Amino acid sequence: MDDVSELRTYCYQLDEKGRSDVDAKYVVDGNTVRFKIGNYSKNATLIIDPTLIFASFTGSASDNWGYTATDDGSGNFYAGGIVFGGNPGYPVSPGAFQTNYGGGANEGQLSGYDVSIIKLSSNGSSRLYANYLGGSGNEQPHSLIVDNQ
DSSP states (O other): OOOOOOOOOEEEEEETTEEEEOOEEEEEETTEEEEEEOSOOTTSEEEEEOOOOOOOOOOOSSOEEEEEEEEOTTOOEEEEEEEEOOTTOSOOOTTOSOOSOOOOOOBTTBOOEEEEEEEEOTTSOOEEEEEEEOOSSOOOOOOOOOOOO
16 A cells, blocks of 8 residues: 655644744544644634645636546646537647547436546646547546656
């Protein structure tokens, strides 16, 4: 089994004097993860702020839902999800493996959907590529794995 690690959490308080750091760490007890907080004032606001690397949008004109994500050794971000509908639809990259929506069957109130894959730069500022992946049925991803290639 592989170990999973999180970046150290950042914790601080706000009061009339401004912002002051507070010691905090994760504590794992069986299947439970909690915070252990150092000395702090119960009369001031306490902020426990795990690190956010970036937040972004796909830029899709069609509805799309995220299902899975991973990163590579350079910190680039990959997301796999589903996208409902075609053109103008998902913002695929020129020359992508599949640039057109493949279609799908309606499922109750949901229209057909294809897999969408997007790669963003390590700081989230650039879309490196985006792609449809699907045929005439409904397809959805379950996991993404990135290798050195």
